[in-house]
Amino acid sequence: MSELISLTKDGEVAVITVNNPPVNALSPGVPEGIASAIEAVSKDEDVKAVVLIGSGSTFIAGADIKEFGKVTGGEKKGGSLLPLLLAIEDCPKPTIAAIHGTAFGGGLEVAMAFHYRVAAASAQVGQPEVKLGIIPGAAGTQRLPRLAGVEKAVEMCAFGEPVKAKAAFECGIVDRIVEGDLLAGAVAFAREIIASGVTPQKSRERNDKLGDEQTNAPIFAAARDQARKTRRGQTAPVAAIDAVEAATKLSFNEGCKRESELFQQCLFGDQSKALIHVFFGEREVAKIPDVPKGTPTIGINKAAVVGAGTMGGGITMNYANAGIPVLLKETSQEFLDRGLATIRKNYSNSVKKGRFSQEVMDHRMALITPTLTYDGFEEADIVTEAVFEGMDLKKQVFGELDKVCKPGAIIASNTSTLNIDEIASVTSRPEFVIGHHYFSPANVMRLLEIVRGKATSKEVIATSMALSKKLKKVGVLVGNCRGFVGNRMLAPYGREAQFLVEEGAAPQDVDGALYKFGLAMGPIAMGDLAGLDVGWRIRKEYKHLEDPTVRHPLVADRLCEMGRFGQKTGAGWYRYDENRKPIPDPEVDKLIEQASAEAGIERRQIGEQEIVERTMYALVNEGAKILEEGYALRAVDIDIIYINGYGFPAWRGGPMWFADTVGVKNVYDRISEFHAQHGKVWEPAPLLKTLAEQDRTFADFDKGKITATA
Ligand code: 3HC
Ligand code: NAI
16 A cells, blocks of 8 residues: 555455554554555455554554654644544454554554454553653543553553553453464454454443542542652653543543643643653664674673672672673672672562562572682673772783683773773773773663773674663763763762852752752762762872862761761761661751851852752753763763663753753853852853854754854
């Protein structure tokens, strides 16, 4: 019929195939093509039933997300899929959607407009729209409760998690699981329906699973409560719940109207724009201009980790979780046992919470081989070093690894600050040395900063990027500067948080404002969690390099001098009770007031807006410098780093996207004011100035619309 849609016949069963790689999205032409194929077969007397299937690796994975930006940007008019789906559903002959891969979003909505759904055992269905800041827009919130019941529909529409074929069958979304060839199974199912002579029921006409006010009210209340807690600040999950609730209170047509209103509100809101930016950003970061797709990679079949501390243990779990056998080396039996005990405890907790079975845990533990020697390292394809942070020790370990590792093995360092080139310099193979900067807890946090040294080979970079995917991480390539991207930006951010405290805000005011902004945790509480002593030691070591003409925060050092290192000592900026709840401490207030007096600062009331601007714009200004210096490839790479490694709210799109939404010029003007008030630490990044002058955004920078700087 068209390149996107083909129509064939298998006897009396018509087969419509969607062919829109890579994911058969509902791009312009696809829904229309399906509808006209349905219209054609409706008139064809030889056809008694219809099967819809996707070509390639998946059924329809949803609406074409690229189209949303065109609609909100005013480039084209948005249209609803719903009229086409209603026409499809009205087909007088039985229609069957055959699902493999993923039937997501609009894909599931299409499938639910078909009379029956059969699925391959490995298939998944879902309404993940909320992850893009929107809700289902083509009756998903109205049909799903009719097929799967209200509770399942609320869960799927409000939280967006996929449902596997078996569970979809159990709750009524799918009518049959097909083992073996899906198309053959779907055609056989179609023949059974023809033979049975039953008139298929349209899902929009089913009301038997919609429950009543009494049974539904607690379901909606619980979902709203969960959304408040787990999707803090986000509008789409609440809108999705409202839309499903409408299904239980209004007719199908009226419910669809309500869904459409809520969909439009979400689509044109800032959150969906930000989350769509993040969706494409997570895929964009995999694209490295000089390391194209198809660059040869090294097979990673065996791994080794050096150091079984906080990070080494988590990194070891990442390999075991991915099914890669891993050696774990320590310096003493005691440390090795301690490291393994932590790994075991983490896995046991997951088993207790029902995340996976004891059998899975046993299998993962069996993949980990503890050792006190380098025996077996000669077989590893990759070694990740996670020993204490110190150049001399890192050099010693890399020298040893260079001797024991086979030629062609990757040697990665998890250093958070040290120079990768200097570490690589002690080896005979700097092209195989790279930074793999995981974030604590390494088995949980999704970010992996991949640090490119000056000699690191393209093959090693391509392998690292592919490995990050295998380990279920988001790998972002960064350059080799102090703190790389994430931690380098954290320095001015933390500095401003402390300055605000010295100028008059209480620690809980600063944390509170940023928590309200959407961060998982404020910067002061984060310092207490990470341990204040780490920064204190570094500051003492590098005291001689400090610029005496700029202001430095005073309180953190004082807290450390008092032995208040944060949560680990039960007290830092806050006191902690046995549940690790932070409690503001009058002793700290006194200390802060003293520090303010010593620095000659007159304390004042500081509002939430200033707290957000001072801290967020400090991130943005440093991010702009990093971008200009080339240590991040794109602004969106910085956004993805902050969202996945630092608890930045995805619905704000990351710090650089946030600056775009505020307006780069506004950010620049405010930074210029801070510069005048607070001195050279606030010198605006030249790139920021250029963007502001040319009325451009960081997104424009990424699109190559601007390259020159002031
Ligand atoms: N629209 C446009 N492009 C899409 C897309 C979509 N729905 N889904 C995936 N893509 C693109 C990706 O950007 C990527 O492009 P690239 O190669 O140029 O970077 C390519 O397809 C492959 O995607 P992945 O790298 O993500 O491939 P995976 O195999 O890892 O994952 C997937 C496949 C599970 C389908 C995943 O892509 C996914 O979750 N996609 C989004 C699904 C979704 O959110 N659907 C709902 C859309 S909104 C909607 O339907 C509204 C409706 O209610 C009206
Ligand atoms: P840690 O102190 O918890 O663990 C380090 C482990 O290395 C200790 O168990 C020690 O016994 C072991 N070790 C020391 N020398 C060794 C050797 N020669 N051979 C084998 N094992 C040896 O430290 P942590 O926090 O795990 O940090 C490790 C590295 O990860 C550091 O470079 C750090 O900068 C980096 N990092 C730390 C993060 C954190 O939040 N803790 C986050 C990201 C990176």
